[in-house]
Amino acid sequence: MKIAVAGSEFFQRYIREIREARLFESVEIIELFIDNKNIDCPKVAKELEKNNVQITVIGPRHYQNLKPYLNVPCYIIRPGIVDFLSLNKQIKDHSKTCTLLPYPEDIDFSALESGLNVQFNKASYHDVNDMENTVKLLKERGFYTVIGNKMVCAAAHNYGMQGIYYYRKEGMIEAIRTAVQMAENSQREEQYINEIKTILSGTINGVISTLHDGTISYANESALSILKTTQEKLYGRSINEFLPRDIIERVLTQGGQENNITLWFNNVQIMGNLIPLKIGDGIRGVCLNFENISKILELETIIRQEIKRKNFTTRYSFEDIIGKSSAIRDAVDRAKRFALNDSTILITAETGTGKEVFAQSIHNLSRRRQYPFVAINCSSIPDTLFESELFGYETGSFTGATKKGKQGLIELAHHGTIFLDDIDSISPSFQSKILRVIQEREIIKIGGDKTIPIDIRFIVATNRDLKAMVEEGLFRNDLYYRLNVLRLSIPPLNQRREDLPELYRFYLCRFDQALFKDIEKFFYDIFKPAFECDYPGNIRELISITERFVTLADRSRLDDISYLQQLLVECLDIPKNTATCEQIGVIIGEDYNKDVKAAEREVLRYYLAKHNGNMVELAKSLGIGRTTLYSKLKDFSLK
CATH class of the missing domain: 3.30.450.20 (PAS domain)
Structure with missing residues (x-):
């Protein structure tokens, strides 16, 4: 730390004594002499700036002169009661002694006067000429001792008077100690401000x-x-x-x-x-x-992508697979056995049967359940991006690559499970790279020159016949045999019709439990047509039908079975001009002729209602004359 002491030769003498006593070894004290008669303020300020001092100890009069030029903080040293107490022994007659201070400096002598039982005389001056005149005036008034600074003492000596310098060395020591503390506080404050500015700027x-x-x-x-x-x-x-x-x-x-x-x-x-x-x-x-x-929206998108990328968790377990049919239970039992080892699994199933549900369930039952489950839909990633997404890349490996590089999805799945859906959609060139990863259990990033070992379990899925694709040259046979280690087939809905009621119950409750409670007692009557459908879209189609039914259902007509039956037919995409035998209400007995007649009666009833009793339209629709129509209606008592 550098501290300057600016003042007269008295200050310089004190500093030399202080330096010799080694009172401030960690502080460099710079002496700066100031000529009282001819103060060059710009020069003094420049000298202080040149020496890079943290603070300057200076007297009040010099400070007033230099203040407009200074950029360095100052500690103004002033004489105090202790200084005058130590000077008291030099004063022979207090009535003939006067303390001369530069205006507006003042000292309160009341405590000292009370303790010493004396009276201190005080006077002040504004500038050098005023000081000279004041000393002269004091001489004329009979004063022979003047207490003041160096300039006052010099003037007193010129008039044959005693001049007593009012600063003590001990006062200078205290001033320097205080200045050091001020400089340290200033440094801490400056450091704190700089830290805040750095934080704010960054x-x-x-x-x-x-x-x-x-x-x-x-x-x-x-x-x-x-x-x-x-x-x-x-x-x-x-x-x-x-x-x-x-x-x-x-x-x-x-x-x-x-x-x-x-x-x-x-x-x-x-x-x-x-x-x-x-x-x-x-x-x-x-x-x-x-x-x-x-920028907030941009960051939100990045955060969502990173969370999705790094928080590879699962939602499903085997308990979430609905159905008690032998077909689905056999598939679940087999999948549970597969979960107990690390061999590659090939899931074959139609679209919408729940391939990922099975894959997640296998992961959750395996020893890898504490690690990531990374699902990749191979058909949704362009072939040009597939390698960078799966393997990652090093910094600057290609145009548009991020500065930090990027981990691939396979590396992020380390110790966990990677699920490759629609494996049949990857290009032949990339099939060889996937084969190498499965065989060697290591990857090389784009732009990288070292292999990265990986510990993952592969589950792949397809809705196509991979063996047929191999025969057609569309899929590598070596990759096929690597994938086809443990084979799991998930039955489509048309092979597990007995599960349809339970599935509809589950999804009706999921979408609107209150609605299901209102229709629960008519559930089988309303949804019976749904239990006969084939569902080419499987579970995904069933969920869509259920959601459509719940959304379109009029809550004020939940006790109208006919309305709900017709609504379901619309949700199933059954054409309005068709109807099942159950809807028409035909009952098959043991007498053929009676059954045919009963069926004809119900069909006529259906068409009569459809045309709102309009005989002309009804006859035209049935392709018979009106006379014949009237005759039939009369026979069946429908008119």
């Missing part, structure tokens, strides 16, 4: 602060970048130009914080918090911490 959020009157006094680099402006254009402007006045007033008067403010600032849409700047019990101004809304 944050991605914009930060703007104001004075109490709302004048903008600070903006970090992020704020200037977000608002596309400069300090010159922003500083000095009122925050009221950009923020609603009522919000600012509320923060300044109530001291609360306004969060999630959305507004346009300098033609940029931002969102931020307005915070009061409190110092002690008062509020000095406000601080706006904000971000560009478009």
Whole structure:
């Protein structure tokens, strides 16, 4: 630490004695002589700046002269009661002694006067000439001792008077000790301010602060970048130009914080918090911490992608597989056995049967359940991106690559399970790379030159006949045999019709449990046609039908079975001009002729209702004459 002591030769003498006594070994004390008669203020200030001093110890008169030129903090040394107490033995007659101080300096002698039972005389001066005249005047009034600084003592000697210098060496020591403490405090404060500025300049959020009157006094680099402006254009402007006045007033008067403010600032849409700047019990101004809304949305997208990429968890287990049919239970039992080892599994099933549900369930029962489950739909990733997505890449390996490089999905699945759905859709060139990964259990990133060992279990799925594709030359036979270790077939819905009621019950309750409770007693009557469908889309189609039914159902007509039956037929995409025998109400007995007649009667009843009793349209629809129609209706007592 560097400290300067600026003053007369008395100060310099004290400093030399202090230095010899080694009282401040960790401090470099610089002596700076000031000529009382001809003070060159710019030169003194330049000398202080040249020596890079942290603080300057200086007398009050010199400080008043140098103050306009100084950029260095100063500690003003002043004589105190202890100084005058030590000087008392040099004073022969207090009535003939006067203390001469530069205006507006003053000393309270009351305690000293009371203790010593003496009276101290005081006088002051404004400049050198005034000081000379005052000393002369004191001489004429009979004073023969003057106490003061170096300049006062010199003038007293010139007039044949005694001059007593009022600074002690001990006072100088205390002044330096205090200055050191001030400099240390200043360093800590400066360090703290620099740390805050560094933090603020490095944050991605914009930060703007104001004075109490709302004048903008600070903006970090992020704020200037977000608002596309400069300090010159922003500083000095009122925050009221950009923020609603009522919000600012509320923060300044109530001291609360306004969060999630959305507004346009300098033609940029931002969102931020307005915070009061409190110092002690008062509020000095406000601080706006904000971000560009478009940047927030961009970051949100990145975060969602990273969470999805890194938080590879599962939702399903074997308990979530619905159905008690032998077909589905056999598949579940086999899958549970497969879960107990690490061999590759090939799942073959139609679209919509729940291949990933089985894959997740196998993972959750395996020893790898604590590790990632990474599902990849091979048909959804373009062939040009497939390698970078699965294997990752090193920094700068190709145009558009991120600066940090990227881990591939296979590497992220380390110790866990990777599920490759639609494995049949990958290109022949990439099939060889997948084969190598499965065989060697290692990968090489794009742009990399070293292998990365991986410990993963492969589950692959397809809705096509891979063996037939091998015969057609569309799929590598060596990869096929690597995949076809443990084969699991999931039955389609048309092979497990007995599970349909349970499935419909489950998804009706999932979408609207209250609705299901209202129709539960008519459930089989309403959904009987659904139990006869083939469901080429399997579970996915069944879920869509259920959701459609729940959405379209009129809550005021849940006790109307005919309405609900017709609604279900619409949801099943059965044409309106068709109907099942059960809907028409035909009952098959043991007498053929009677059954045919009964069936004809119900068919006529159906068509009669369909045409709202319009005989002309009904006859035309049936392809018979009206006379014949009337005769039939009369025979069946329908007219």
